[in-house]
Amino acid sequence: MSHLRMPAVDSAVLANRRKIAADLRVIVPGEGVIDEAEEMKVYESDGLTAYQQVPLLVVLPETTNQVARVLKYAQENGIKLVPRGAGTSLSGGALPLADGILLGMGKFNKVIDIDYSNRCAVVQPGVTNLAISQAVASEGFYYAPDPSSQIACTIGGNVAENSGGVHCLKYGLTTNNVLGVEFVTIDGEVMRIGGKHLDAEGYDLLGIIIGSEGLLGVVTEVTVRILKTPETARALLVGFPTSEDGGQGVADVISAGIIAAGMEMMDKLAIDAAEEFVHAGYPLDVDALLIVELDGPEAEVDDLISRVSAIAKNNNAVSIRASTSEEERMNFWAGRKAAFPAVGRISPDYYCMDGTIPRAALPKVLKRMNELSLHHELRVANVFHAGDGNLHPLILYDANVPGELEKAEEFGADILRLCVEVGGVLTGEHGVGVEKRDLMPEMFTEIDLAHQERVKCAFDADGLLNPGKVFPELHRCAELGRMHIHRGQIPFPDIPRF
């Protein structure tokens, strides 16, 4: 991969590897410490597979107390530490460090408490996203955020990344669906933030921990809100002649006061690839395909289906199909859900981007993206969480062609700059990680970033937790504490004016 600048390797730590492994085995006995290169290989990468690094060693704790002692040990000995859930991060959030302990949380895999009367579940962080929904399904409940990796990704990783999914506009992201955590700081303190009650006493530390990408501490327990499954869900499959028509259709649905459970759009290349792969019956004579899912009581869903159909017609839709059975609804989704692997079939490699834009900017962004595609000489397919403006361009390339990966990365960076330019952001749900780290200055000034880093300093002043992620450069906390002093006359007094 292109050259990734990571924190300088601490050779003293490397030299001390044997002793560190022995010390950690005292804390986590049995098979809990892995230091054989061969066995560590499975941990060398996460979902951003272009980057690999074998860690110093891997620790797989089973109790909160072990986590606390490992963290305290790391702090006392100045050793870096990278937390990892299932390793599905698409931004390199769990990329190991050569001189860092990789803390795998996979053994924290138990559902601790399901409390239907308070409508929440308490689970360990290694429980997968889907397993939470499955654990409460018998009573007709589910956990709302549903990232596409939900079969594999863990709730601990979801907390770290503030994961989304296709139902975000109506049901929120992870941060809107987590009530509390048990959390271990780098100095080995175990704290509880939130619980089965709502909102925080004092500063909303829960809100800042969620989405902090493993830089603030390690979550050892999560309390999530669970919801009753809607009575019915139906989907509309709408084909538009142009992306402008599709974009306007989405805007009109929202203007009409309709918040759909999901609104997903695909462009021509994505439609063609998906249809060829799963034969979902997608129309092939359209430039934009929109899936709108509506959920709730039957009477409400039927009414909204007809309202959305009318809006689609008004926006020149050339084909409109409403699902009449659960099987048909799943079939509409089959193509969208398989869009990434489908694109994988038409290209040796693809690079998945994740910007968010104001919805109205979609036609402009797609047009500019086509120009960029010509400029970089790489094809791009687009899938779009149209309800909330989260765009996933898939850049097609061939890693075996020298220089093509670098070209894909440059193309990706150009797309993200474009997202920021139109009022959007660098990442909607995949996180910054190592991938978008160096693009942060496109969106934030040095002062903006310094204020974020001060949060880091409040939790981990030595910068031992997941260094090299999120921030292009992590400043020393003492340096961030310095102030420029302004003195002078009292500014802007409210004096009586005559």
Place this chain on the structure above:
Amino acid sequence: MKTVLKPATAEQLAETLAWAAGEETPLDIYGTGTRCGIGRPVEAETCLDLSDLTGITLYEPEELVLSARAATLRADVEKKLAVAKQEFAFEPPDLSRLLGAKGAGTLGGMVASNLAGPRRIKAGAVRDHFLGFSAVSGRGEAFKSGGRVVKNVTGYDLPKIIAGSWGTLAVMSDVTFKVLPAAETQATLMITGLEDGQAMQAMSAAMQSSCEVSGAAHIPANLAAHSKVKKVATSGDGVTLLRIEGIAASVAYRMKKLAELLAGYGSGSALGVRQSKSVWLEVRDVHFLSTDKNTAVWRISVAPMDGAKVMAATGGEGFYDWAGGLIWCALAASEDACARDVRSAVNACGGHATLVRASTEIRNKVEVFHPLAPAVAAITTKLKHGFDPKGILNPGRMYVS
């Protein structure tokens, strides 16, 4: 006499704070001052009046986004939202009657206090709809975080810690929110005659149904009598209120289903749109405890099923929102406003309690916000120091400085 500083622009705000940081001059910060009565009295002789920072700067209904300067009046914004049939879904309360203040306050105050109303259980709190901001920290430096889009994980989610920080970390100049379509209609199922404990059960059953209840409150008999909604006031009993919102066909269907589900809990009747709207405003604005000005009023957040138990343990008189998870409770305005009883009741099962209404004298003596666990307090202190090293922003408002 107190010196009042009144910047008119974001730039002037930054200059003012840079000066105050340089001079180490503590500031008492407010917009319209509606919520100055909440929290510990601020230890500052200089005031920072933000009321000139007004105006909606961006409103795109089809994008569900609104930006405004921080001291824009909530009333002005809500009027504008109503034209496009939209609203702040978290139903922010207007506590002016409870606190003896004037007006519903500003957007900045709404964020800084993170107080949400009855729909909190379905739609989230202010923090869940607060997308981004520009602010000046106690270092005198202007910075921004978040954005104008809903889905955003770029860097730390600083809007979360600014919401509910009572002006102690930074002074906002501009704020951006997600706004949502207002429901087309609503109705409320009212069940009378339930004891507090039974009401918790009934509300839990309602919340566990697929009826999408958007408000669940229980008002004991003596307080229900204060309602201006005749049907509530004259019931002569405690009332349990369950609100359903949405399109007409769906509301009718869910009202029927809910009534059937809860038939075993006692006699139920429906409140139509107007009565429903009125009574939920009363719940939202704590109307039931606003008449007697001589009590101390606590706001307590617990697990919903613990509501009745905690209320009983405090020995106070009050009502429940959030299906039992939010207790508004009046106690004697004694020396400590019964803080010891309240805190031990809450600590027995987890949650937090805030003394929302009490005299300056009491608020000076009692911890107004729930005491933090030592590890949380340590991080809180470091965060405060990072953003406001000289302690110039509302010193003492949340915790003794």
